[in-house]
Amino acid sequence: MLNYIKLHTNLSEKSIKNTIELLNQDCTIPFISRYRKEATGNLDEVQIGDIVNYKEQYETLEKRKLSILKSLEEQDVLTENLKQKVKLATDLTTLEDLYLPFKKKRKTKAETARKNGLEPLAKIIMSQNASDIESIAYKYINNEVKSIEGALEGARHIIAEWINERTDIRNNIRKQLERYAQITTTVISTKKEDEKAQKYRDYFDWSESLNRCPSHRLLAILRAEKEGFIRIKIEIDHDKALYNIENRIIRSDGEPAKQIKLAIQDSYKRLLFPALSNEILNLTKEKADDNAIQVFAKNLKQLLLGAPLGEKNILAIDPGFRTGCKLVCLNAQGALEHNETIYPHAPQNDNIGAIKKISSLIDAYKIEAIAIGNGTASRETERLIRKIRFNKDIQVFVVSEAGASIYSASKIARDEFPNYDVTVRGAVSIGRRLADPLAELVKIDPKSIGVGQYQHDVDQNKLKSSLDTVVESCVNTIGVNVNTASESLLSYVSGIGTKLAENIVAYRDKNGPFKSRSDIKKVPRLGDKAFEQSAGFLRIKNAKNPLDDSAVHPESYGIVKQMAKDIKKDVKDLIGNKLTLEKIDLQKYTSTTVGLPTLTDIISELEKPGLDPREKAKVFTFNQDIKTINDVKEGQLLPGIVNNITNFGCFVDIGIKESGLIHVSNLSDNFVKDVNEHVSLHQQLIVKVLEVDVARKRIQLKLHKG
Structure with missing residues (x-):
């Protein structure tokens, strides 16, 4: 495994070995990256994620090897040479090629020919020594084989299968496909005028090199094919491919050569090209998926780490025309205090009533900012708000509604607001997104947020895994207030998960807020391992120990305490005291397990404990003259x-x-x-x-x- 991962990542053997050991101990990527830098050689989350991916690939490969070896043994065809080839295979393609000749097949033309006793004839032809093939073929006529041509055809089917199973021939065609394959599309004539097909009209007659086709274009082409508007063909120079196969097999000009040539053409057209052109298209699709998923992941990370307004009293508006604009007032902790509906737009056009209501709510609930959803009637509502002269400075923000309707109808929303309908829940979500995008957006399936390309066309398991990793990374980068966080937010904290998140909230509801990190251990089923993995990412505001509201892990509290003792100060005197911290000789506190990377992190955290790395939300105004x-x-x-x-x-x-x-x-x-x-x-x-x-x-x- 070490060599396999090293080959694909170029990371040091020690870093890989130690990281694998930590992973096998159920340590999470955020924990390893943040708190085990000495062991990993200071690897970041991306590098650790690569190790995880290649570890899984290797384990899948080894599992398949065992399965194939077992099958070969059961068939009594496992030679020592074949066994070594299987064991040394470094990828699934090579492995499946080795297994192909022995793989149990459904009824094939070659299998039928063998049952009809034609394999000896196929071997005679392949030896290329016989002079009178027809006379030899005559001897193989029987109840199932009625003629010389029937015998020769059956023999060719067997030869075609042998050719298809040759690894060198398959790899040669693969190389040609990798380098020279063209993807060509044509419109299905009956669909040409279909209105739904028009968005794909660029691909009604299209051709380009497959290896240069951008991921977004390939995914669009495949979607168009799936929806039944176009046909796709993969093409290479077939004559050149056939010539290369013939050069590998044919050694004479006699009658056997003619039969082999026909078998090559059959094998290529019926077996080799269909299978390998599908293989290259699938591989290219996999790369396109990876590319699209990477784009989605980058976008999601930026969205989740978007600028929060912070703890403010917010008036949130979910705009609408006929159904009105839903208003909700949220306090600084995001709790719903009031809701109602105004009708400033057509058909009611109650502008005056709407302005009076908004003004009174601003005063009554000490509103500091207004969040307007960016959907239907957003611009009209924004213009209305900007007409109002408030008694104080009120910041006005337009907030993305993407996925708010998904949240409002979800079980999470129903559990949070069982006595309110979806319109109220949607407006609450809009307001909370302004206060803290990360805390609110983790409640929504990332695919519903609308920041990807072709997210419904890519491998859904890969997409989910990638996006879950992004959410986990973002949540742990920022840290979580354990006394206010929702179950959804807590579930992404390193080492917690859905069940422990439920237990934390239930314990908090029953016993009141946690007063220290050590109190978290009292949560049912939250054992030492879960505490080790999660504690550094959970924050306790106004705790007796100031380190409980920092990213300093409890396992390092003793080091900080010793630092403070050595300079005759309390721990709280170190917090934010840059001049004092700069005087500390870190070398003095190194050990076999704690080195300078961890100590440097501790000092940085003590300088600005619990610092939120996100920018603050900024007011933005569109050009008011642009309405459509x-x-x-x-x-x-x-x-x-x-x-x-x-x-x-x-x-x-x-x-x-x-x-x-x-x-x-x-x-x-x-x-x-x-x-x-x-x-x-x-x-x-x-x-x-x-x-x-x-x-x-x-x-x-x-x-x-x-």
Whole structure:
């Protein structure tokens, strides 16, 4: 396993070995990355994640080897040479090729030919020594084989299967497919005018090199095929492929060579090319999936680590026309204090009543900020709010509603607000997202947040695993207030999980807030291992020990206590005291298990304990003159917010229903390798309008560098 992981990661053997030992002890990636730096050689979460992935790959490979060896043994075909080849195989493709000749097959043409006694004839042909093949074939006519041609055809079926099972031939075709395969698409004629097919019209007649097809385009093509609008073909130079096979097999010009040539053509057309072209398409799809998942993961991380407003009294508005705008008032802890509905828009148009109600709520609940959902009637509601003259400075934010409806109808929302309908729950979610995006968004399936590309087309197990890892990483990077966190948030804390999160909340509800980290051990079923993995990421506000509200792990409290004792101070005197901390000689506190990386982390944390690395939320205002796509004109400079990032560019909300696209070529005057290097999700920027296609509802933008 060590060599396998080392081959794929280029990490040191010691780092890999120690990391595997920690993983086998049920340690989590965030815990290992943060609190076991000496053991891993200071590996980050990405590198540890790579070790986890390749460890799983290796274990899958070894499990398959055992299964194949068992099957070969049962068939009594396991030679020492074959056994060694199986054991030395480093990937599943090689392994399956080795097993292919012995794999139990459904009824094939070759199997039928063998039952009809034609395998000796196939061997004679393959020896390429016989001169009168027809005379030899005549001897194999029987009740099942009626003619010389029937005998020769059966023999060719057997030879075709042998050719298909040759690893060298399969690998040669694989190389040709990897380098030269073209993916070609054609529209299904009966679907050409279908309205739903029009979004795929670029692929009605399309061809390009498969290995250069961008992931987003391949996924779009595969979706179009799945929906029944186009056909896909994978093609290479078939004549060249056949010529290469013939060169490997045919050694003469006689009658056997003609039969072998026919068998090669049959094997290639019926067995080799269909299987291997599907294989290359599946492999390319896997790479496209990985690419799309990586984009989604980056976007999700940026979204979850979005700027929080913090603990403020918030008025949240879920806008609407006919059904009205749902208002909720939330206190600084996010608790719902009041809700009602106003009807400022058509058909009621009760502007005056709405303004009076909002003004009274602002005063009654000491509102400090307003959060407006960015869905239907958002711009109209925002304009209404900005007309109101408040008695104090009120910050107004437009907040993404993506996934709010999913949350409002979920079991989590029903459990939180059993006496309120989905409209109230949705408005609460909008307000809480402003206060703390991470704490609220963890309650929603990441796929519903709308920050990916083709998320429903990729491998769903891979996607879920990747996104869960991102959420876990974000939650543990920020840390969690154990006395206020929801079950959803707690479940992502290192070492906790769903059941322990339920137990923590139940214990908290019954016994009141935790007063120290050590109190957490009193939670039913939260044992020493779970405490070790989670304690450093759980915060206790206003605890007797100030370290309980920091990322310093309880296992290191003794070190901090000794540091304070050595300079004749209390632990609390070290907190935030940079000058004092700089004087501490860290070498003095190193040991066989604690080195400078951990000690440096401790000092950094003591300087700013529990520091939230996220920026603070900033107010943003769209151009109030832009109300629909018809108001957008070429050449305009407009403020916007990045609301999605893909491999081919980013989408920008400019305050109307349709988001504009900054194509990757319009992000910079230089080549753009990674869109994320130029923009980030929810970044506020200025864009220049390049083109407006009202009919197709498309807006092309360019990043303005002014």
